[in-house]
Amino acid sequence: MILRASALLATALIGGFMLGGCGSESASNSDASSSPTTSTDTVTVTNAWMRPAPEGGVTALYFEFHNPDATADTLTRISTPVSERTEIHTTVENDDGTTGMRELDDGLPLPADTVTTLHPGGPHVMIYDVDAALTLGDTAAATLHLSGTSHDVSASVRSSPPQ
Known part of the structure; x- marks a missing residue:
């Protein structure tokens, strides 16, 4: 019984x-x-934006990645139709006191139960050799590839971060 x-x-x-x-x-x-955010399960990506760039130029992609899950993840790469070449970078201080960028070959850790902000002067995504000019007011698609999933985002082209 x-x-x-x-x-x-x-x-x-x-x-x-x-x-x-x-x-x-x-x-x-x-x-x-x-909502202006991109969400898959409980993960959300907000405030995605990139700077203007001329055709053949370089821009950077920034956003906030909200990972409320109990499991950490890693941003391993980014793909976008605006360019074939992207790199995940962090900003470092050099021995002489100047700052520079360093590519994160193993990706960007996304800790559990945390918001990770990609921003100017910090971690960011470099986008090289832009196929067509990105002008203020445009939007550009990007796919964030993580360890086991991916998230599509739409980034606004602007000169400064969204408020």
């Missing part, structure tokens, strides 16, 4: 979790369509 009751309880709990998952998925989809 105890075994049968345990089996019924387990079935009810699993069914409840499955229904709860369905409800939250539709809520996420409706929220994502009305």
